[in-house]
Amino acid sequence: MTDISALLADLVAESASADELVADLPEDRWATAVPAPGWTIAHEVAHLAWTDRQAALAATDEDAFAETVKRAQANPTGFVDEAAEEWSRRDPAELLAQWRQGRTELAQALGGVPSGQKLPWFGPPMAPASMATARIMETWAHGTDIADALGVRREPTARLRHVAHIGVRAAGFAFQVNGLPAPTEPIRVELTGPGGETWTWNDEGAANRITGPALDFCYLVTQRRHRDDLDLTVVGPVAEQFARVAQAFAGLPGAGRKPGEFS
Numbered sequence: 001m002t003d004i005s006a007l008l009a010d011l012v013a014e015s016a017s018a019d020e021l022v023a024d025l026p027e028d029r030w031a032t033a034v035p036a037p038g039w040t041i042a043h044e045v046a047h048l049a050w051t052d053r054q055a056a057l058a059a060t061d062e063d064a065f066a067e068t069v070k071r072a073q074a075n076p077t078g079f080v081d082e083a084a085e086e087w088s089r090r091d092p093a094e095l096l097a098q099w100r101q102g103r104t105e106l107a108q109a110l111g112g113v114p115s116g117q118k119l120p121w122f123g124p125p126m127a128p129a130s131m132a133t134a135r136i137m138e139t140w141a142h143g144t145d146i147a148d149a150l151g152v153r154r155e156p157t158a159r160l161r162h163v164a165h166i167g168v169r170a171a172g173f174a175f176q177v178n179g180l181p182a183p184t185e186p187i188r189v190e191l192t193g194p195g196g197e198t199w200t201w202n203d204e205g206a207a208n209r210i211t212g213p214a215l216d217f218c219y220l221v222t223q224r225r226h227r228d229d230l231d232l233t234v235v236g237p238v239a240e241q242f243a244r245v246a247q248a249f250a251g252l253p254g255a256g257r258k259p260g261e262f263s
Helices: 004-022 027-031 041-060 062-074 079-088 092-111 128-150 160-169 171-177 214-221 237-245
Strands: 187-192 198-201 208-213 233-235
Touching (some): 004 128, 027 041, 027 092, 041 062, 041 079, 041 092, 041 128, 092 128, 208 237
Parallel strands (some): 187 208
Antiparallel strands (some): 208 233
């Protein structure tokens, strides 16, 4: 049984970590370009704020969330970017306040969902624990974009385990969205956490393996660093293929980062 309270505590902590990057940022710096083409720091915060708001709606007001889904269906490949663009035009202080309020409401809403109930989403329905884990992953990924834009290095934490977990579990999706057949062999993933702990997934005896620092694996599956710049050992053809297409986030494949961009 997943401890939703522990997950929500980690979501609150990850959001606070990203918040620290922009809390005292001068207004003009919100227009700083981030590595994602066409986006600024304001877009990053806007995207997090909007998505947190939609997740809270899914947990508290299914009818209102259904209206968002209808709008999304009219522009399935662009509605997320449209929302980020719209929200990014708001005054930075207003946007920051809305993000803070929305993520607080989301944590409270997820904590109140009855056990066994799933929430509607843009894809398949999600359990509250899965939703919380996904929000941790995305908050970390977009926080990384902001940190990169500001030239700041954030210390990795044990919360990376949630990011890595989604990356491993989304392997089948990553293959599918790239037009590849689903892998028929397991990929053993062995990572070293920030405190020296070992995190593992899948069969210990699997021929296909990925090993290395948890931070580097999280960079890989969120496409925040190019594989050539990561200290990961990849063994086996299925693992090699996965390392080329790994994607923890929903939607179409991203362009990723260029080799040496952050070396």
